Each structure stands twice: as structure tokens, then as C-alpha cells.
Amino acid sequence: MIVTIDGVAASGKSSVASGVARALGVPYVSSGLLYRAATLLGQEAGLDLTDAAELLLHLRSRPLRLEPLAGGNRVWQGDRDLTPDLHASGVDSGVSVVAAHPDVRAWVDGQLRALTAPFVAEGRDMGTNVFPEAPAKFYLTASPRVRAERRARERPEDVEAIEAALSRRDALDMAQSAPAPDAQIIDTGPLTLDGVIGVILAALPARDPSASK
Numbered sequence: 409m410i411v412t413i414d415g416v417a418a419s420g421k422s423s424v425a426s427g428v429a430r431a432l433g434v435p436y437v438s439s440g441l442l443y444r445a446a447t448l449l450g451q452e453a454g455l456d457l458t459d460a461a462e463l464l465l466h467l468r469s470r471p472l473r474l475e476p477l478a479g480g481n482r483v484w485q486g487d488r489d490l491t492p493d494l495h496a497s498g499v500d501s502g503v504s505v506v507a508a509h510p511d512v513r514a515w516v517d518g519q520l521r522a523l524t525a526p527f528v529a530e531g532r533d534m535g536t537n538v539f540p541e542a543p544a545k546f547y548l549t550a551s552p553r554v555r556a557e558r559r560a561r562e563r564p565e566d567v568e569a570i571e572a573a574l575s576r577r578d579a580l581d582m583a584q585s586a587p588a589p590d591a592q593i594i595d596t597g598p599l600t601l602d603g604v605i606g607v608i609l610a611a612l613p614a615r616d617p618s619a620s621k
């Protein structure tokens with residue numbers, strides 16, 4: 409089974425996906441890390457991020473590998489682990505430009521569709537575009553203020569600056585961020601992390617006890 413968890417920036421997608429995946433005993437897949445890795449590599453190479461053809465040429469010359477570990481996904485290029493650099497503010501501010509290119513989206517989608525189910529996939533368009541056949545879809549929201557306050561606990565910037573950056577990213581990502589019509593929308597604002605995970609686990613279709621996962 410594939411479970412999709414989409415939502416706005418910093419709504420809790422990766423934390424919730426990780427918790428749900430652990431409870432189910434399956435991996436989770438963080439699609440945003442591939443867009444982040446493409447952005448980081450483009451920035452490091454000094455490329456114009458609005459030039460999709462140049463960026464894709466660069467990406468295809470040194471393939472990336474998404475490792476969907478249950479405890480936290482990692483992205484590798486050869487033996488370099490890119491993961492620690494993927495949540496820098498510079499990547500945050502460039503990633504939406506990269507993710508807007510249809511050819512970059514096709515490059516990411518191909519890598520995601522090549523993964524073997526079962527897994528929990530999180531991002532923006534997992535339920536609408538990449539895995540529309542998934543039987544269980546969720547969409548996380550919370551106010552920009554709540555999300556910024558949560559993120560401020562893990563970043564040096566102040567809450568106002570984080571909130572402005574999140575709102576900007578939401579606006580730039582709007583084209584690919586609509587909830588699937590069959591997704592359950594969860595406002596995570598009043599819920600704890602475990603509370604959100606519990607809502608999702610309770611809503612999942614009953615699993616076949618004879619299935620291996």
C-alpha cells in the first residue's frame with residue numbers, strides 16, 4: 409500500500425510521515441529532498457536556476473540516489489551524503505524556482521515511481537500527480553504563524569523572518585500544492601505530532617493480515 413501525505417511548507421509532513429511509516433513498519437519517502445538536492449547542486453555549480461536544460465544536464469551527469477530510510481531519508485551523490493546541506497536557508501529560497509520546471513518535476517517523478525511499495529510518500533503532489541492510485545491520502549495544513557513557531561525551534565532565524573519565507577514558498581509552490589480531491593485534510597495546528605500520526609493511523613483502510621507488510 410502507498411500512503412500519501414502532502415501539505416504546505418513546514419506543516420509537519422516529514423515528521424508525520426516518519427511516524428506513520430514506523431508504525432506500519434514500512435519506509436517513508438521524502439520527495440522534497442530531491443528538489444532540494446537539485447537546487448543545492450545547481451547553486452554549488454553556479455548555475456542559473458531558471459535554466460532547466462542546463463540544470464538537468466548537470467543533474468544527469470552525476471546521478472543522485474534517494475535512500476528512503478525509516479528514521480530519516482538521505483540523498484547521496486556517489487559517496488557524498490548531501491542530506492546535511494539540504495535544509496539550509498539558501499536552498500529553501502531557491503528550491504521553488506527549481507521545482508517549477510516541468511522537466512525537473514518529471515526527473516523527480518521518475519525516481520519516485522521507480523521505488524517499490526509499500527511506503528509512505530510525502531510532498532506536495534504525491535496524492536494528485538505521482539501516486540494518484542494510492543488508497544490513503546492526507547493533506548496537512550497549519551497557519552503560517554504556527555508553522556514558523558515550530559520551525560524557529562530548529563533554526564537560528566527569528567519567527568517573523570521564518571514566517572515570511574514560509575508564506576513566500578507556499579505562494580511559489582501553489583501550482584503543485586492543491587490537495588487531492590480524495591485526501592483527508594488535517595489542520596495540525598491544535599494537534600501534537602503524535603496526535604496527527606494517530607489521526608492518520610486511525611483513518612487507514614484495514615490491512616490484509618496475510619500481507620507481508
Ligand SMILES: Nc1ncnc2c1ncn2[C@@H]1O[C@H](COP(=O)(O)OP(=O)(O)OP(=O)(O)O)[C@@H](O)[C@H]1O
Nearest residue numbers: 417418419420421422423424558559596599600601
Ligand atoms: N503537530 C505538531 N506539533 C508540534 N510540532 C510539530 C508538529 N508537526 C511537526 N512539528 C514540528 O514542526 C517542524 C516542521 O516539521 P517537518 O520538518 O516535519 O515539516 P515539513 O512539512 O516536512 O517541512 P518542509 O516542508 O520544510 O520539508 C519540526 O520541528 C517538527 O518537529
Ligand SMILES: Nc1ccn([C@@H]2O[C@H](COP(=O)(O)O)[C@@H](O)[C@H]2O)c(=O)n1
Nearest residue numbers: 439440443503504507531532533581584
Ligand atoms: N512533491 C513535492 C515536494 C517538494 N516540492 C518542492 O520542494 C520544496 C522543498 O520541499 P519540502 O517538502 O522539503 O518543503 C518545496 O518548497 C517545493 O518547491 C515540490 O514541488 N513537490
